[in-house]
Amino acid sequence: xxxxxxxxxxxxxxxxxxxxxxxxxxxxxxxxxxxxxxxxxxxxxxxxxxxxxxxxxxxxxxxxxxxxxxxxxxxxxxxxxxxxxxxxxxxxxxxxxxxxxxxxxxxxxxxxxxxxxxxxxxxxxxxxxxxxxxxxxxxxxxxxxxxxxxxxxxxxxxxxxxxxxxxxxxxxxxxxxxxxxxxxxxxxxxxxxxxxxxxxxxxxxxxxxxxxxxxxxxxxxxxxxxxxxxxxxxxxxxxxxxxxxxxxxxxxxxxxxxxxxxxxxxxxxxxxxxxxx
Numbered sequence: 272x273x274x275x276x277x278x279x280x281x282x283x284x285x286x287x288x289x290x291x292x293x294x295x296x297x298x299x300x301x302x303x304x305x306x307x308x309x310x311x312x313x314x315x316x317x318x319x320x321x322x323x324x325x326x327x328x329x330x331x332x333x334x335x336x337x338x339x340x341x342x343x344x345x346x347x348x349x350x351x352x353x354x355x356x357x358x359x360x361x362x363x364x365x366x367x368x369x370x371x372x373x374x375x376x377x378x379x380x381x382x383x384x385x386x387x388x389x390x391x392x393x394x395x396x397x398x399x400x401x402x403x404x405x406x407x408x409x410x411x412x413x414x415x416x417x418x419x420x421x422x423x424x425x426x427x428x429x430x431x432x433x434x435x436x437x438x439x440x441x442x443x444x445x446x447x448x449x450x451x452x453x454x455x456x457x458x459x460x461x462x463x464x465x466x467x468x469x470x471x472x473x474x475x476x477x478x479x480x481x482x483x484x485x486x487x488x489x490x491x492x493x494x495x496x497x498x499x500x501x502x503x504x505x506x507x508x509x510x511x512x513x514x515x516x517x518x519x520x521x522x523x524x525x526x527x528x529x530x531x532x533x534x535x536x537x538x539x540x541x542x543x544x545x546x547x548x
Contacts, residue, residue, distance in 0.1 A: 310350040310374035311420050312381065313478065315493075317367040317413040325368075328409040332545065335394070335402060340373075340547045342393050348386055350374040351548040355436060355541035367413045370438070370541055381417065418478035418493060422456055424464045426474045433473035433497035434543050437504065440490040440536040448491060451532040452477070455494075458525045461516045462508070463496070471507065473497035490536045504540075 320328045332354060340352035355370040375381055390399040427433075443451045455477055466472035474497045480490065498504055513522045 309420060309423055309476070310376050312375040312378055312481075313418050313420070314373045314375070314381065314384070314415060315418060316371040316373075316415045318369040318371065318410045319366070319413050320368045320410045321408075322363070324409045328369075329544075331405060331409060335405070337545055337547060338393050339389055339402075342389050343385070344547055346386060346389065348380060348384060348389070350376050351546065353546035353548075354544040356544050357539060358435070358542045359540040369410070369544075416480055417482040419481050421452055421477045421479050421492075422460055423476040424460060424467050424472075424474055427467055427470070427472075431499070432543060432546060433499055435498045435501065435504075436541040436543070437496040437498070438539045438541055439494040439496070440538075441492040441494060441533050442490045442536050443492065443533045444531070445486075447532045448479075451492070451529075452479070454528055454532055458517065458520070458529070462512060465512060465516050466507070469509075471503045471509070473499055492533070 340349070343349045344351065351372075351374045353372050355372065357365060357368055357370065373384065375384075385399075387399075390397070390402065394402070441451075460475070460477075463472060463475035467474060474495075476495045478493045478495070480488065480493065496507075513520075513525075517525070
């Protein structure tokens, strides 16, 4: 399909998912000019925790899975891992409670994300099947998707990982996937970078959904905005921001062009629970 083809061309052309962490995607403590390039691919997994099992799930996550993910990073099987709790929407009826982001530098690494040696090295007296069974008793995988990093801002020069993320699910209009990505680079990325420079945004990343594919998928892009505190979400675009970044363009024109190329399916707010990088 033309839209998907353009997106893939755009992705291949740049060599830039994530540093999901976000935090995990940059090297801790490095100044902005020396920050490591973010990983190019990410696996997003959406989990629903069994009712009343939140504390048990968190304990298993801390005591079992985090050490396993730390070893995966050490072995070079993955670049980073992070766990995010869904803050909004809330309620028992929400589709999932946890978003897990695992990042990779190479697509080939996705083939074997869990080398057999990982489990035996971290927990020599417990089998992988036992760990998986314990996890399934506490949670269910709702869905997963593979995404490719299309573009991002230079992360804030701080050793502290962002506490919150706004997750925007976006669907390009038919045949306008490439146009939407180009407009995001032309108009939105400079705005987001200025927000980072001013300390009102920790970072911005734009991903293209690689799998699942097809014309019937709910969305084809995911934008992540990272924040250090809620007050930064209240006034995300100060009045003078547009005139400084795009002095010769009207804000209404930018909005009109973006809306003609894509639609926002929904937004969510996540809270960082844990990370390994």
